[in-house]
Amino acid sequence: MTKLLIFLLATLLFCSGISNVQMGMSQHFDHPNPVREMEFSYHDKAMENKQMIICGVCKTILRKVITFIGKTASKEEINQKLDRICQKIRISGCQSFLQKYKNKVVNSLLSGDKAGTICIKLKLCKKMDMQTIQ
Template sequence: MLAMETSSVLLVCILVTCSVWTVCGRSFVVNIDDQEQVEVEISTEAGKVPGMCRVCESALNKVKKDIGPNTTSENVKLKLFKACNEISTLKAMCHNFVQKYLGELIKELRTSDDVRTICVKTKACKPKELSPLIFYPGDEESD
């Protein structure tokens, strides 16, 4: 009789536990709103964000080809954001980068600097390190 009472109590405990898990599991819903704008501060310093250099170069290459000497600042801005929209996987990173450095990007895109130089100036890319010059004692020319 004691074994039957113990198993009945155990069975009731298991049923209650399963019921609670089922109810709690069904009521826990995570909603993700795609329209919600979440501001995320992205560090754009070279090397801290993987892909930042590539994003910068890609967007600026598109814009640099399309602008001329008489292109307005507003037109450059629109072209920058349009270029970001064409970068599918890193669009948000590109938009944050352009927003943060907009004034500098507009000014730099109007110069003769190449895209890589502009991306280095905005710290999206690391500057290429120069290999050290090595002189060997026997290589000097004699007079």
């Protein structure tokens, strides 16, 4: 009889614990599918990190470009130096970056823009990234 009472009491406590956990989980997740919500959250963080990496690479390449080219180069000098710069700075993605953005980079360099400003114009950085990535 004592064993039966202990068993029933333990079962009652265990079941009430399960219902509390389930209620807590349902209160914690407002989304109809909490696993899906977590996937979206992780995806957003991954995309945010990817954006910051792209921004950082853009700024690194352009800082090297500006140092290599100088501030008083003509359009022709900039184009010639851009054709050779990726061999000198050896940053992965430099060639594809310049193939895609060369004309815009040349115009921005002629305007005297800094690396961060150029990356924002190219839509590879957001203004808020500029505070995070120096």
